[in-house]
Amino acid sequence: MEQTRKERIDRGLKVRTGGIYAISSGREIMYLVGPRLLLIVGILLVPLFLEFAPYWKRVVNIMCVYALLALSFDFLANYVGLVCLGGAFFVGVGGYLSAIFNVYLSIPMYLSIPLATVTGAALCTVLLLPCLPLRGVYFAIVTLMYPLLFTRVIEALDVLGGTNGITGLDGFPNQYVEQYAIIVVMLLSLFAMRRFVSQDIGLVIRGVKDNDQAVRASGINVTSIKALSVFIAALMGCFGGAYIAHLYMWAGISLFALDFSIIPIASVVIGGGGTLVGAVIGSFILVPLSESLRFFGTLRIVIYCAALTGFIVFKSEGLMVYLQRKYHQFERWVKV
Amino acid sequence: MSEDYILSVKGISKSFGGLKALVDVGFDIHAGEVYGIIGPNGSGKTTLINCITGFIKPDAGGQVFFKGKEITGWPPHKIADMGITRTFQIMRPYHSLPAFKNLIIPLWSPRAKTTGGWRGGGKHGDRDTVAVDILEEIGFERDSRVPYKIASTLPTGYQKRLELARCMAMRPEIIFCDEVFSGLSMSEIAGMLPLLEKLKMEGITLIMVEHRLRELFRVADRVMALNFGEKIAEGLSHEVIEDKRVKEAYLGSEKV
Amino acid sequence: MEILVYGIINSIILSLIALGFTLVYSIARVPNFAHGALYITTGYTAWLCMNKLVGFPYPLAIVLSIGITAAIGALIYRFILIRIRGMEISEIIATYAIGLAILEGLRWGGLRGMTFTLPPFVPGSMDILGVNIDYQRLIIGGAGILIFLLLYLFTHFNRVGLALRGIAQDERAAMMLGIDSDMTAIASLAIGSGLAGFAAILLLPLGNIIVEAGYNVLIFAVAVCVIGGLGSWGGTILASFIIGFAQILTERFLSSHYTMVVALLAIVITLLVKPSGIFGKQKELEERV
Numbered sequence: 001m002e003q004t005r006k007e008r009i010d011r012g013l014k015v016r017t018g019g020i021y022a023i024s025s026g027r028e029i030m031y032l033v034g035p036r037l038l039l040i041v042g043i044l045l046v047p048l049f050l051e052f053a054p055y056w057k058r059v060v061n062i063m064c065v066y067a068l069l070a071l072s073f074d075f076l077a078n079y080v081g082l083v084c085l086g087g088a089f090f091v092g093v094g095g096y097l098s099a100i101f102n103v104y105l106s107i108p109m110y111l112s113i114p115l116a117t118v119t120g121a122a123l124c125t126v127l128l129l130p131c132l133p134l135r136g137v138y139f140a141i142v143t144l145m146y147p148l149l150f151t152r153v154i155e156a157l158d159v160l161g162g163t164n165g166i167t168g169l170d171g172f173p174n175q176y177v178e179q180y181a182i183i184v185v186m187l188l189s190l191f192a193m194r195r196f197v198s199q200d201i202g203l204v205i206r207g208v209k210d211n212d213q214a215v216r217a218s219g220i221n222v223t224s225i226k227a228l229s230v231f232i233a234a235l236m237g238c239f240g241g242a243y244i245a246h247l248y249m250w251a252g253i254s255l256f257a258l259d260f261s262i263i264p265i266a267s268v269v270i271g272g273g274g275t276l277v278g279a280v281i282g283s284f285i286l287v288p289l290s291e292s293l294r295f296f297g298t299l300r301i302v303i304y305c306a307a308l309t310g311f312i313v314f315k316s317e318g319l320m321v322y323l324q325r326k327y328h329q330f331e332r333w334v335k336v
Numbered sequence: 337m338s339e340d341y342i343l344s345v346k347g348i349s350k351s352f353g354g355l356k357a358l359v360d361v362g363f364d365i366h367a368g369e370v371y372g373i374i375g376p377n378g379s380g381k382t383t384l385i386n387c388i389t390g391f392i393k394p395d396a397g398g399q400v401f402f403k404g405k406e407i408t409g410w411p412p413h414k415i416a417d418m419g420i421t422r423t424f425q426i427m428r429p430y431h432s433l434p435a436f437k438n439l440i441i442p443l444w445s446p447r448a449k450t451t452g453g454w455r456g457g458g459k460h461g462d463r464d465t466v467a468v469d470i471l472e473e474i475g476f477e478r479d480s481r482v483p484y485k486i487a488s489t490l491p492t493g494y495q496k497r498l499e500l501a502r503c504m505a506m507r508p509e510i511i512f513c514d515e516v517f518s519g520l521s522m523s524e525i526a527g528m529l530p531l532l533e534k535l536k537m538e539g540i541t542l543i544m545v546e547h548r549l550r551e552l553f554r555v556a557d558r559v560m561a562l563n564f565g566e567k568i569a570e571g572l573s574h575e576v577i578e579d580k581r582v583k584e585a586y587l588g589s590e591k592v
Numbered sequence: 593m594e595i596l597v598y599g600i601i602n603s604i605i606l607s608l609i610a611l612g613f614t615l616v617y618s619i620a621r622v623p624n625f626a627h628g629a630l631y632i633t634t635g636y637t638a639w640l641c642m643n644k645l646v647g648f649p650y651p652l653a654i655v656l657s658i659g660i661t662a663a664i665g666a667l668i669y670r671f672i673l674i675r676i677r678g679m680e681i682s683e684i685i686a687t688y689a690i691g692l693a694i695l696e697g698l699r700w701g702g703l704r705g706m707t708f709t710l711p712p713f714v715p716g717s718m719d720i721l722g723v724n725i726d727y728q729r730l731i732i733g734g735a736g737i738l739i740f741l742l743l744y745l746f747t748h749f750n751r752v753g754l755a756l757r758g759i760a761q762d763e764r765a766a767m768m769l770g771i772d773s774d775m776t777a778i779a780s781l782a783i784g785s786g787l788a789g790f791a792a793i794l795l796l797p798l799g800n801i802i803v804e805a806g807y808n809v810l811i812f813a814v815a816v817c818v819i820g821g822l823g824s825w826g827g828t829i830l831a832s833f834i835i836g837f838a839q840i841l842t843e844r845f846l847s848s849h850y851t852m853v854v855a856l857l858a859i860v861i862t863l864l865v866k867p868s869g870i871f872g873k874q875k876e877l878e879e880r881v
Contacts, residue, residue, distance in 0.1 A: 138818065152849065152852040200463055203441060215441060216412040217502075218505075219421070219447045219506060302692075305693035316682065
């Protein structure tokens, strides 16, 4: 019997350092820039296409928020090695803080969102600090507990509006500001994160995931590196929360809801962990899907979880890695 | 009190539950020396390194001085920042990074930033180039693909060198080498020896934990022997190997 | 006096909840975030057996539902976790996702509202040392202590139990001695899930079967285990007594809303003071040096 094996050949001209590409022709440039351009232009044009479907414009906003959260989860899990089971914690802290700034302290919206982002991220980092020197399981456990706990505390103490939440936040002046604010921030974060993880500091962060002992032996404080990473991830999460609070003009305990934790995780796993773009693509697939399944109530969560488990077990590389491979390499069967 | 020595260790003990891994071990090392630590399996060699470099806290009573300054119980990154670094017995490179990117991390460290690191790579910006330079110095062929390969795919010999390179990049004063020869072929060891000589020439103090005695004795100035966590001999290498207790530890007691 | 009696009962409840989680973590090294889901599943299965299907007698329903839960635990390991063994991130996400899927699936499937209850084993109450206490709580206390004893005997004198302990201490060494690590992991998940089910059967008659209880159980189990030291059995029991009494005290002097806050505070304080937990093995944190 004739035996064959699959051979994979690189399409592009990749120089050995892996970072520098030899650009020889317009076709080559298109090959490299094309996919990025497609993503950027595509997402920027979407609001114009949806001019006649205002409901779906909202969905696009939410989708971008989830993309941000997924980015933050992907960064923490696959670059730093910390699994955050409670993305909702970041969202809740950001949302409540911007509500406090905007409603109680009457700081205008364009200041309260950035302010809530930064102070919220700092607050999250401080709260998560105790579990950072420990192994990853502890981080997962504590992040799982925090959102539930904050809900209980707010209910029990009846602070910050209690179960009713804080109402009367400023809304966005018009639809376009509302929409492009989140799209631009999302795209900027995506490309900034991609750049960041390939910088030297990004390498150090990846080193912590690979082998924290060796990083310690190199004279670098692993805990402060982890704290920095959590801060960066929390920045994205808190911005998402602050944005949502202003979008709905309301901050309540549903900001700590399960959806904000589980959909980003599912997006990352389905989109492909460790690629960052995969996280965004994953949420572009999942969120509209979830919106169309709204009718089924909590069955949605069951569906994500099933998809999540399936992908983890059977296709752990995720869609994006698969697509990247197909794009950059062609495969053929050769005789052995 | 002990300014003459670059490193002096006094009365280090460590017990894990009931097991006494180290009992009152102490030694002093001059700057620029190559000091060997030998002993049978489980005699506490690696535990000793872990205690000195801060990865394990020694039991109360022990003291470690670096240039006369007490560093007992400091966290590992601070000790490394002083200039005491180590290799690991089980090689664990940053497995998802290419070999030369492995050196970016020590070159980025606070110590490399202040001292400049090896060849000043921590100060001037282009760490990638310096990293490849260091790898060339340590025996990675520059024009081959080796420095650019993912670290976990490298053969053992290269991974051991990478461990050393990671220490070198920080421009340390003391390197603890935890069994750098183990698992290497004779020719690989032969390639490693000049490298260690070179580090010695650069004025770096080497403390080597080894099983391969013959190779160790070619580079080591002084040797200490451990058995069941206790120091049983110290001195020039031929003295130690002739010591009765060392022979007993390795070969068993004569009177059965 | 009331504080003492209820404190002890509450502590036993907590340790019953946490025991399954600890057992799975110490043997299979899997943090089983589906623990709370398995707990609720048992309660719901028992309810179904009694009320929807032919109306099984109570004891039969109990045995059946615990058995089913144990089987679910074993199946989760056999078909899902076994493929991602050792990849910590995937293990956490997978068990969490399974747990959520079960809980939210039950909620969608109709587990809402207050209609789902299990009857107490023996209705009524009695006075002990001047404290009025219902029989169910007494049974919980007794059964809890019985379970601890049985587990102790099982792991110290039974072959399977000894194999489990062997794997927990040193997986590779145990494998060399001919203990199948996958089989023991399956067994540990089955026993751990069975314990979750047992706790459910004992505790659910005190309240309603609601999905939220699943989340609470998971949180309390995790809290107790973190404080006691992940994977340490003695620590688990000690920690549940600490939290148990702390909760009763806060309930008594503040308000019952704060019980959850107490658990969190305990975790944060533990992590700050002694990260590996009360009885946690230091090795855990410093391993691989």
